[in-house]
Amino acid sequence: MSESVLVVGAGIAGLCTALALGPTGRQVTLVERDAPPPEGDADAAFRDWKRTGVGHLRQSHAFLARLSLLLKADHPALLKELAAFGVRELPFEAMLTEAQQKDYRPQPADADLTIITSRRTTLELVMRRYVETLPNVTIRSAVFARGLLTETAADGTISVVGLAGDTPEGPVELRADLVVDAAGKGGDFTGQLAEMGAPINESSETAGILYFTRHYRLKPGMSEPPRIGNPPPNGDLGFLKFGVFPADNGCFSITMCAPEIEYEIRKAIMNPDIFQAMTGMLPGLRPWTDPALSEPTSKVFGMGDLHSRWRDLVVGGRPAALGYFAIGDNLIRTNPLYGRGCSFAAVAAYQLRDVLDGQADPLARALAYHQAVHAELRPFFDVMQRDDRAAIRRARAALTPDYRPSVKARLLKSFAEDAIAIAVRFDTDLLRQGMRGFHMLEHPEAWLKRPANLARILKYWARGKRRNAAAYPPKAGPEREEMMRTLGLDHQADIILAQAA
Numbered sequence: 001m002s003e004s005v006l007v008v009g010a011g012i013a014g015l016c017t018a019l020a021l022g023p024t025g026r027q028v029t030l031v032e033r034d035a036p037p038p039e040g041d042a043d044a045a046f047r048d049w050k051r052t053g054v055g056h057l058r059q060s061h062a063f064l065a066r067l068s069l070l071l072k073a074d075h076p077a078l079l080k081e082l083a084a085f086g087v088r089e090l091p092f093e094a095m096l097t098e099a100q101q102k103d104y105r106p107q108p109a110d111a112d113l114t115i116i117t118s119r120r121t122t123l124e125l126v127m128r129r130y131v132e133t134l135p136n137v138t139i140r141s142a143v144f145a146r147g148l149l150t151e152t153a154a155d156g157t158i159s160v161v162g163l164a165g166d167t168p169e170g171p172v173e174l175r176a177d178l179v180v181d182a183a184g185k186g187g188d189f190t191g192q193l194a195e196m197g198a199p200i201n202e203s204s205e206t207a208g209i210l211y212f213t214r215h216y217r218l219k220p221g222m223s224e225p226p227r228i229g230n231p232p233p234n235g236d237l238g239f240l241k242f243g244v245f246p247a248d249n250g251c252f253s254i255t256m257c258a259p260e261i262e263y264e265i266r267k268a269i270m271n272p273d274i275f276q277a278m279t280g281m282l283p284g285l286r287p288w289t290d291p292a293l294s295e296p297t298s299k300v301f302g303m304g305d306l307h308s309r310w311r312d313l314v315v316g317g318r319p320a321a322l323g324y325f326a327i328g329d330n331l332i333r334t335n336p337l338y339g340r341g342c343s344f345a346a347v348a349a350y351q352l353r354d355v356l357d358g359q360a361d362p363l364a365r366a367l368a369y370h371q372a373v374h375a376e377l378r379p380f381f382d383v384m385q386r387d388d389r390a391a392i393r394r395a396r397a398a399l400t401p402d403y404r405p406s407v408k409a410r411l412l413k414s415f416a417e418d419a420i421a422i423a424v425r426f427d428t429d430l431l432r433q434g435m436r437g438f439h440m441l442e443h444p445e446a447w448l449k450r451p452a453n454l455a456r457i458l459k460y461w462a463r464g465k466r467r468n469a470a471a472y473p474p475k476a477g478p479e480r481e482e483m484m485r486t487l488g489l490d491h492q493a494d495i496i497l498a499q500a501a
């Protein structure tokens, strides 16, 4: 008989688990605390879908190539469905500068370097409706998984045998051969296991930023500002990062990120008028939010408490529990700036499939899954945490009066801004290789470690700013002081605080 699998959560990781395990013939049941999406189209889902379980549902989302290539290999019909709903593809070509585009010769592998982007409600709606058509997959909505059902052997080994849950009709006990915990960042069944003495290691630290997103729609007859001839719609001012996420059906969202330490900005930016005024001060965003071209369709959605967190459910060769696998944000949380969370979930789901198909012994499965997740995802996580720590230090330094960066810090900054960033704006092949790391198709720094690439980057660095002038992007926006002064932010923040009190 085929194995039965209970999945906690029908978010991105739960849906990816269904996509990976459904075609293997296993009986997969997803239990989801929230209600199903409303009837109707993508606009209805954006407007009406209540998702208490996903606080970031209306934050900008994009899928990297690592995820879309898994879908392309296993579920090409889903990619077609996403396109039919208006989900957007940003090809490699869109990353090129104007000069690079002029003599761009597409290579076959460039098609793999595509970003999929849309309103997350649309991405999730289409994925969910597709998953519901898979023959041996069921989604049970409005079922809140309250705890794991476990059995403990004489030697202390814990086996997970099902879930205790609450439904509108009352409590239920659901049993299965395997439980996959895709309950997202708030999932805490690991806490239940830890209380029973299960070995679990967890480390967590702040990502150091906050996210602020507002949605817009093009006015009738209008189209998106062309990329050619306009300043890039994304940029980094140090005290503020920003970007446009093109979305389905004439929609787009703008996300701005502020370092945690920027208290004034993060309070004030929640005010839609200030958000709009800030977009007007950023040349890359100004054409998008011009009232003649588009109108806002939402408030500003703020999101804090962003952490990177890694959970190990095998410690010293001992698994926390048999028959239990955590996945998605429940297992590993990443800084959203890198756009990797959904790809992490999908990669782990397909590793789980291979592990389950490869062996039947529960202990061997637990160890193999742990090893596969480490081998595939840990390098991305480690590089991210290192870069986040450096960004937090820089943000703190920027607000420290009379701060003088060390020679090493200045060299590293110059290497990032005047060597790497410039080289990829001249050299399309270098950009191509860098994007493979960005899209998680190889180690994020593999391209930088190739001696030939390093030599090319150093060559641009050595040429100096004057000879590289053509590759510098236009200034992304005003200095911090100028923006604060123009917006009267200190004063405005006081007003907002007074109103909130």
Ligand SMILES: Cc1cc2nc3c(=O)[nH]c(=O)nc-3n(C[C@H](O)[C@H](O)[C@H](O)COP(=O)(O)OP(=O)(O)OC[C@H]3O[C@@H](n4cnc5c(N)ncnc54)[C@H](O)[C@@H]3O)c2cc1C
Pocket: 008, 009, 010, 011, 012, 013, 014, 031, 032, 033, 034, 052, 053, 054, 055, 056, 059, 060, 061, 062, 063, 064, 143, 144, 145, 146, 182, 183, 184, 185, 187, 211, 303, 327, 328, 329, 330, 336, 338, 339, 340, 341, 342, 343, 345
């Ligand atoms: C601001 C922000 C922006 C992001 N942008 C991107 C991006 O651009 N690209 C990207 O790849 N990633 C992005 N991410 C990360 C990405 O959203 C997450 O990695 C992804 O949602 C993880 O999926 P998940 O299924 O693990 O969790 P979720 O999507 O949060 O889903 C968890 C599900 O479990 C359900 N659930 C929870 N507890 C229970 C329970 N007890 N019983 C039943 N159901 C339960 C919830 O209702 C929910 O449906 C972003 C994250 C944030 C915060």
